[in-house]
Amino acid sequence: MKSKRPTVFFDNERVDQAAIVVGQRAACVERIKEQAAEVVLLIQDSTSFDFSHHPETTGMGPLENQQMSGFWTHNTLAVSPDGVPLGVWDQQVWVRDADQSGQRHERHERPFEEKESYKWVQGLPDLKAATTVTQVVTVCDREAHIYEFFDAVLNADGHFLVRASQGRSFTEDGIAVFAEVADWSVQDTYTLELKRRPGRPAREAQVELRFGTLTLRQPNRANTGRETLTVHIVDVREPDPPPGQEAVHWLLITSLPVTTLAQAQQMVEWYTYRWLIERLHYVLKSGCKLEDRQLRTQARLERLLAVFNLVAWRLLWLTYQARQTPETSCLVALTEEEAQVLYAHHHQTTRLPDTLPTLHEAIRWIAQLGGFLGRKGDGEPGVKVLWRGWMRLQDNLDTWRLFHPPQDVGNA
Structure with missing residues (x-):
């Protein structure tokens, strides 16, 4: 007869997913102290876990469409300034409401704090615990290009490094950020190492670098008390990509000072570390195989995910610490x-x-x-x-x- 102990453990309501993550964050703070580094990067990203092939699993909701069923997670990974993963800082788990899924016009009208995009702010709990030790920079992809998020990070004494999304920000003069930066002069060209991604092999890219300062105006929908926000821009673009390859173009927005070439290149390097959280998700799915687990309820799987964080982080840490x-x-x-x-x-x-x-x-x-x-x-x-x-x-x-x-x- 098969043992029921794992199921009993993960069915125990006293086993709290959030409490497990809080313990992991405390260990993270200790590693940050041991590093004695001037900066720690908190890299954020979301992913979904698909259990459509286990329809008997209860407590699930829609994913990218109504035909897919599972749950979502938003993770924050602490990383040293030279690219070594230090642990999972935070993990949010939620199930989308099937009745509200797809109602875009209603989501747009909600306050920022009630939107799913508020996860970017919630992904930085206990930020003061880290800022008392070192300077904290949260690194995010285009989905985090949100004026209210920028404001919240600054209010918590942190910094942000976020890839810009088309049409999300305008200067004081009403000019789109991408249009403003397009006229800037090239200040450097160099070789950028690109990691392998689905559909793209690892390769080198010859890129142009531009950087400068812009003042953004607060969008009409926002109500932050910060009518304008001065940020630094680092624009990386590949003018001549190899045949069949998509050109690299990252327009990065940061609250950190970028007045020298070395600082601009540092921002680009730190943004490339965002790949690490994608590897964390890869290990959780392809290594730990969370989506193959048949624990029958979303609550059990949520607790198992928190435990798997330790396994996934340790593998990432082994990989990159051995290189450093x-x-x-x-x-x-x-x-x-x-x-x-x-x-x-x-x-x-x-x-x-x-x-x-x-x-x-x-x-x-x-x-x-x-x-x-x-x-x-x-x-x-x-x-x-x-x-x-x-x-x-x-x-x-x-x-x-x-x-x-x-x-x-x-x-x-």
């Missing part, structure tokens, strides 16, 4: 027992060395368990092979414990 500090001991990421099992499997020996492998060596060995070949030109392993390798390592660890049980010291 490759010579560090692997014990910063693995227990001594995990490191021993990994060494024994890789070298096919039970004789363990006096010095355990570096973090870089350990990560490549774990990736090889997941099918990474490590050939010249393969680059560094990604989260997909690390996930598979990590599962293999845990299986090996179980076997190791059968033959190396802990010593029973009795009452000595």
Whole structure:
């Protein structure tokens, strides 16, 4: 008979998803302190979990259309200024109301605080806890191009770096931001590394860089008490993309000062880290396979998601920390027992060395368990092979414990 313990645990109303996330945020603050960095990035993004293939699961709502059923989540990932994930800062979960889905005109008339887009503000809880430690910059895609959101971040002593959306902002003179920036002179050209995305391979882009300052006027719908807002603009565009490839064009709006070329390039680099939260969602879906879990209710799945945050973050952290500090001991990421099992499997020996492998060596060995070949030109392993390798390592660890049980010291 199959064990019901996991179902009982996640069905327990005392297991609170929000409380689990609050605990993760507290651990995040401690890692931020350990980093002692001048800046921490809080990267936000939303995704949906589709359970249309499990129609018996209760508590679900519409997704992109009425035929798709599941729930939504909005996540905030803390990242160091050099691109190392530090943990999940926040996670909101909600189910859309089927009766209100698609009624765009009614959504437009609601106050900002009652709209789904208020998630961008709610994605920064306890911001003061971070701003007392370091400077906080929230990094978001075009959906967060909202005047009220900019105002809320500044009121919380934070900063924003947001990709602009066409038609969302106008200058004091009533000129669209994109139209205003189009006439700016090119101030630099350089090579930008683009990560692989669905439908686009990793590649290099030769881009033009423009930057400057604009004053935005408050939209008629907004009521922030801030009639104008002076922001810095960084415009990145690719004039000659490769055949068949979409040209890069990011118009970034930030509250941070951008008066030098180095500052402008820093904004672009930080925006590229937004890719990390997409990888977090990838691990939750393709690694943890949340959408394949049959826990029968949305509430159970919501609690499981909060637990999976730790697994997904740890894999991301392993991937990028190994690239930043490759010579560090692997014990910063693995227990001594995990490191021993990994060494024994890789070298096919039970004789363990006096010095355990570096973090870089350990990560490549774990990736090889997941099918990474490590050939010249393969680059560094990604989260997909690390996930598979990590599962293999845990299986090996179980076997190791059968033959190396802990010593029973009795009452000595």
